[in-house]
Amino acid sequence: MSTKSVIMNGETKVDGVVHINGMKRKIQDTNYHESPAPKRQCGQYEEVQNIKNLLFKRVKCRPTIGIVCGSGIGGLADVVEDAEVIKYGEIPGFAVSTVPGHKGQLVFGTLQGKSVVLMQGRIALPIRVMHVMGVKMLILTNAAGGLNESFNVGDIMVIKDHINMPGFAGMNPLVGTNDDRFGPRFPAMSNDNLYFYRFGPRFPAMSNDNLYFYRFGPRFPAMSNDNLYFYRFGPRFPAMSNAYSLKHRKLAHKVARELGFHDFVREGVYNMLCGPNFESVAECRYIRMIGADATGMSTAHEALVARHCGMEILGMSLITNKCVLDFDSDQMANHEEVLETGAKRSKDFQKLVSKIVEELELQ
Ligand SMILES: O=P(O)(O)O[C@H]1O[C@H](CO)[C@@H](O)[C@H]1O
Ligand code: HPA
Numbered sequence: 001m002s003t004k005s006v007i008m009n010g011e012t013k014v015d016g017v018v019h020i021n022g023m024k025r026k027i028q029d030t031n032y033h034e035s036p037a038p039k040r041q042c043g044q045y046e047e048v049q050n051i052k053n054l055l056f057k058r059v060k061c062r063p064t065i066g067i068v069c070g071s072g073i074g075g076l077a078d079v080v081e082d083a084e085v086i087k088y089g090e091i092p093g094f095a096v097s098t099v100p101g102h103k104g105q106l107v108f109g110t111l112q113g114k115s116v117v118l119m120q121g122r123i124a125l126p127i128r129v130m131h132v133m134g135v136k137m138l139i140l141t142n143a144a145g146g147l148n149e150s151f152n153v154g155d156i157m158v159i160k161d162h163i164n165m166p167g168f169a170g171m172n173p174l175v176g177t178n179d180d181r182f183g184p185r186f187p188a189m190s191n192d193n194l195y196f197y198r199f200g201p202r203f204p205a206m207s208n209d210n211l212y213f214y215r216f217g218p219r220f221p222a223m224s225n226d227n228l229y230f231y232r233f234g235p236r237f238p239a240m241s242n243a244y245s246l247k248h249r250k251l252a253h254k255v256a257r258e259l260g261f262h263d264f265v266r267e268g269v270y271n272m273l274c275g276p277n278f279e280s281v282a283e284c285r286y287i288r289m290i291g292a293d294a295t296g297m298s299t300a301h302e303a304l305v306a307r308h309c310g311m312e313i314l315g316m317s318l319i320t321n322k323c324v325l326d327f328d329s330d331q332m333a334n335h336e337e338v339l340e341t342g343a344k345r346s347k348d349f350q351k352l353v354s355k356i357v358e359e360l361e362l363q
Pocket of ligand 1: 141
């Protein structure tokens with residue numbers, strides 16, 4: 001006899017298979033989002049702790065700020081003082097970055113008096129390693145193609161939000177069983193401070209502030225009197241608010257003005273596609289239509305992993321080329337142009353990031 005249960009509106013579970021809008025999803029628990037995922041690129045907790053221990057045996061630096069250097073932007077490492085460099089190949093589990101323009105190493109040291117770690121070469125695992133090392137603030141940089149017609153090659157776009165396009169097709173670094181030691185189950189990336197749970201968290205304390213809203217209410221609420229949320233296992237459907245926080249975007253623009261960079265520092269929405277091909281003209285037109293100002297092949301997943309474990313983020317894209325939006329154009333994006341623009345703007349980018357680091361107030 002088959003067992004059938006209604007999980008939530010429109011979703012039913014029949015013999016361990018969830019049916020959503022006519023599609024079948026095999027599940028382990030009652031939660032289809034927790035179906036077994038392939039080995040997680042952003043790291044299991046023990047693995048991440050082991051890497052941290054290994055790194056802390058090798059370096060003196062205890063970073064509080066992490067910086068991910070995009071294509072052609074790695075020159076920032078040159079201004080890091082007391083640099084301690086570890087190649088990805090020396091770190092178990094770190095994929096060796098294959099993109100030209102990415103050196104594939106971690107650089108620990110001091111920037112403007114603050115302890116930092118730079119990733120020269122982007123892979124997902126180090127974000128969680130940074131988190132367990134104590135990094136509170138992550139600066140994400142990338143090279144991106146400009147979609148906004150008013151952007152020029154060489155502009156720097158402060159990211160106000162992102163579109164995780166691969167996520168539309170199920171590619172999200174947070175898919176798989178949630179490890180609550182990193183963060184909650186369903187982080188939202190909206191820009192407000194309200195938490196919405198689809199079902200409510202599992203074992204939350206009912207805090208004293210008025211920022212948390214439950215759509216259905218928490219499962220096992222305690223009524224304690226403190227202002228903090230403690231998750232024993234983490235909430236199921238939390239929102240991850242303030243992803244690219246206004247505070248840090250404002251700081252980036254203030255610093256840009258102080259440096260006289262305001263003419264080429266812009267703001268906009270970053271779109272991530274998987275790559276490795278550059279986008280077709282129709283794709284570019286589509287991404288522009290849905291609200292993106294620039295597009296690349298990175299950053300959104302790192303932002304998701306970072307926000308999931310509670311890090312603050314600031315993102316900046318160097319517009320290295322203009323995306324081709326005209327079907328009849330013979331222009332073609334290419335990685336050489338990306339690196340070339342990166343090189344031309346590298347000193348300005350370094351100054352901007354260094355001064356932002358100097359002025360960052362860590363909570
Ligand atoms: O996002 P970063 O690492 O800057 O690199 C960008 O540049 C490469 C394409 O030229 C792609 O990897 C794209 O994502
Ligand atoms: O035009 C682009 N598309 C995708 N990624 C990129 N990285 C730099 N430029 C681009």
